[in-house]
Amino acid sequence: MTHRHTRRLLRTGLIATALLSHGASYAQQESAGGGQPPEGWGLGVVASASQKPYRDVDGKAEVWPMLTYENRWIRLFGPGLDVKLGKTGPVSYALTAGMSREGYRASDSSYLDGMDERKGGIWLGGRVMWEAGFAKLSAAWQADASSHSDGQKVTLGVERRFAVDNLGFTPRVKAIWLDRKYVDYYYGVSASEARSNRPQYAGSSTVNSELGLRVDYRLTPAQTVFLDAGVTMLGSAIKDSPLVGRSTVGEARLGYLYRF
Structure with a gap:
């Protein structure tokens, strides 16, 4: 089996996992009030x-099935997988794998006509989480393992759950640093893609910021409904x-989530 076929199989598997688990990030926060993470x-x-x-790309509405799983060693959530490495007091460590659905096709809008497709990718990295008394703090690094952008990102986050x-x-509040390769791949315009109304543009590293709120309600011990909303403020190198x-x-x- 060639390297290309192996990479294609890996990508297909992770895409399938992401489709099943998209939106399930709530599941890993269900115990944020101080209990042990639920297993199963x-x-x-x-x-x-x-x-x-x-520019001129419409918003998108989708419906996905959702699958979650967690035990002592792994956590499946959307869209990605954590391999738990252990804890030191309130600090925990994990290796991470996930799929990005970023990018576009030239057919997405008339303004993008003549642009090469920008593809999403498989991102691998690691994360450190600190259960501080006042909030949950996290720091994560990931790199594009698909070799589409060859980019890297670093995410710092703070969140706290309040229960009634x-x-x-x-x-939650997040800051996401994106390196030059990432920004140039997804937002750059090469010389061959430039037009009179679309000048050549080379991206540089930048920082996005995110504000969000997740609301969950437990209908029964096994059933939960949740709403998660967020807005991302784009960094200057992307806005430009x-x-x-x-x-x-x-x-x-x-x-809606049912736990077995």
Whole structure:
């Protein structure tokens, strides 16, 4: 089997996992109030609505099946997989794998006509999480293992869950550093792609910031519904791209999860 075929099989497997688990990030936060993470399988459905920053590209609404699983060693969530490496007091460590659905096709809008396709990718890396008394802090590094952008990203996050009986609220703040290769791949315009209304553009590293809120309600010990909404403020190197038509992008997910 060639390297290309091996990589294609790996990508297909991760895409299938992502389709099943998209939107299930709620599952790993269910115990954020201080309990142990729940173990076992979860099954549900999630509906999402999201925007892309590209000029004249419409928002997208989708519905996905949702599969979650967690035990002592792994955590499946959407869209990705954590391999747990252990804990040191309140600090935990994990290797991460996930799939990005970023990018575009030239057919997505008339403005992108003549642009080469920009593909999503498989991202591998690691994460450190600290259960501080006042909040949950996290730091993650990931690199594009698909060799599409060859980019890297670093994410710093803070969140805290507040609970009132069966109702939970989890606000979050994130800062996402994106390196030059990432920005240039997804938002750059090469000389061959430049047009009179689309000048050549070379990306540089930048920082996006995100604000979000997750609300969950436990219907029964096994059943939960949740709503997760967030807005991302784009960094200057992305906003300056001629391909970009907005300074912020939003996403919302509404889901139902049954734990076995």
